[in-house]
Amino acid sequence: MATLTGFQYDLELQCQGSVDAPTWLALSSQTGITDELRAELRRSSSIALEYGDMDFRPPVFHDLRHTAVSLYLSVTKNVKHVQRIAGHKDATTTLNTYAELFEDDFFTAANGLDRLVAE
Structure with a gap:
């Protein structure tokens, strides 16, 4: 979470403990990532993740x-x-x-x- 907040702060994005569309798009503009990952990050811009959210159920x-x-x-x-x-x-x-x-x-x-x- 600290890395995400630092990233948002450095790019003067709103630091609210979540990954929103501007953050996804900023991540996709970073250098050193593959075109495939860049496309995936851009597709993810419609997803808003709050702190503590999980994209899978906990293992049982x-x-x-x-x-x-x-x-x-x-x-x-x-x-x-x-x-x-x-x-x-x-x-x-x-x-x-x-x-x-x-x-x-x-x-x-x-x-x-x-x-x-x-x-």
């Missing part, structure tokens, strides 16, 4: 379970095994919950097939 204990199952599944790729560890009734539940972990497999398989055809 159940999130640890999802983390553990996700890590195990990403390492083993064995849905039936992970289903048993997670205590899901069937593998469909596991797949429906963690399907996004397999999106990279599509590209890995496609690249592998391309290499086979090229040989």
Whole structure:
């Protein structure tokens, strides 16, 4: 918060403990940032963040379970095994919950097939 307030003070912006449109735009005009980040900062100018605001919900204990199952599944790729560890009734539940972990497999398989055809 001190950094934000100092930034606003240096640029003679209103120091009110929040990030408002002028602050977002001032941040986007800084040197040393990528064009992608600059565009994102400009898109954020419609968002007003007050001190203490969060852009995500606080983590809960159940999130640890999802983390553990996700890590195990990403390492083993064995849905039936992970289903048993997670205590899901069937593998469909596991797949429906963690399907996004397999999106990279599509590209890995496609690249592998391309290499086979090229040989």
